[in-house]
Structure formats: C-alpha cells, structure tokens
Amino acid sequence: MDLTGFKMYKNKKIYIIDTSAILSGKPLSFNNAQLITTTNIEKEINPGGKDYNNFIYLRENFLIFKLPSKDSINQIINIIKKTGDIDRLSYIDIEILAIALDENKQKDTEVVILTDDYSIQNVATYLKIKFKSINQDVITKKLKWISRCRGCGRKFKDSMSICPICGSDIKKIVKTAEDIIN
Numbered sequence: 001m002d003l004t005g006f007k008m009y010k011n012k013k014i015y016i017i018d019t020s021a022i023l024s025g026k027p028l029s030f031n032n033a034q035l036i037t038t039t040n041i042e043k044e045i046n047p048g049g050k051d052y053n054n055f056i057y058l059r060e061n062f063l064i065f066k067l068p069s070k071d072s073i074n075q076i077i078n079i080i081k082k083t084g085d086i087d088r089l090s091y092i093d094i095e096i097l098a099i100a101l102d103e104n105k106q107k108d109t110e111v112v113i114l115t116d117d118y119s120i121q122n123v124a125t126y127l128k129i130k131f132k133s134i135n136q137d138v139i140t141k142k143l144k145w146i147s148r149c150r151g152c153g154r155k156f157k158d159s160m161s162i163c164p165i166c167g168s169d170i171k172k173i174v175k176t177a178e179d180i181i182n
Helices: 019-023 049-061 070-083 091-104 118-127
Strands: 012-017 033-038 063-066 109-114 130-132 141-149 170-179
Touching (some): 012 091, 019 049, 070 141, 091 109, 109 118, 118 130
Parallel strands (some): 012 033
Antiparallel strands (some): 141 170
16 A cells, blocks of 8 residues: 555644642653643752752653643633532642643644542543552542532522621532543
8 A cells, every 4th residue: 555645643642740749759751742731840849858859850851841722721720610629729720721732722732631629520521631659549429519508508609718697617528420421
C-alpha cells in the first residue's frame, strides 16, 4: 500500500501537574510526554526541603509553565459553581483545570491531569478530562455538593458559612453521586 502523501499521526501525551503531584515525592518524568503546570504553582510550594528540591529539579528539566486562557478560567468557575466544588479548590487548582481544558482543545493530544486532589478529579470528570492519582485511589463517583444548615436543615445553592434564616453553621453535603464509568 502506498502511503505517499498521508501523514501518520501519533497522539501527543500531555500531563498537567498539580501541587499534590509535585509534593508526592514520586519521580515525574515520562518518555515522549510534556509536563505542564501553571506559572503560579510555586506559590503553593514552600522553599527548602525535599519537596522544594524536587520542584526545582522538575522546573529545570521537565516542566513547561503556562497560564490558562481567561475563557477557560471562566468556564471552570462556572462548572465549579454548579458542582459545588468552588470552596474546595484554590485559584491555582482552577488554573490547573483551565490549562487542561486549553490543552484538551488541541488535535491529536491526550491530556491527563496528575493529582491526588479529589475535587480536581471531580471537576475533571465533568470536563471529560482524564486524570491519574499519584499516592491514593482515584474517585469512583462524580459528585455535586450543596450547602445545608446544621440547625434548621435548609439547603442552599450558594456557598455560605452562616445560615441567613437561623444563624447556624452551614456545611457541604453531597446532593448527587453518580458512578464514574471508565
């Protein structure tokens, strides 16, 4: 068979690295894969010690630093408001998810987020972006959270800490749990 003029494509593998992956202490070099993280990740890593040294090694040898698009940031914020994960994610976590969303738009790429953070994993399921854990099991259920008053039991869509009705503390509870099909 003559393949002249046809391009052979091989999927490019991209790993989006969050803070938990760097702090895991596990080696994070992958053959023929890009390792990408947010330029702001250093804010979550304390200078000194083994974890910082691991970060410096990764920074100097493997990591590509990017900032996500504003559109992807806004898309992530809208999703985490709907899932109830908004109080569970730092801005850097939001950037990690937004970078994954940006990278996932490229053709012929496979994007995987490396994280032990269950909220990042939860949001990734809604985005249909793959994820892998470093030190613990991955989530098995896709969750939506809602706020509920500990005193009067009222439920609220919006995130708050004190019930506007009775003044009691508010806590997050699972509104829905759906099995993740791999």
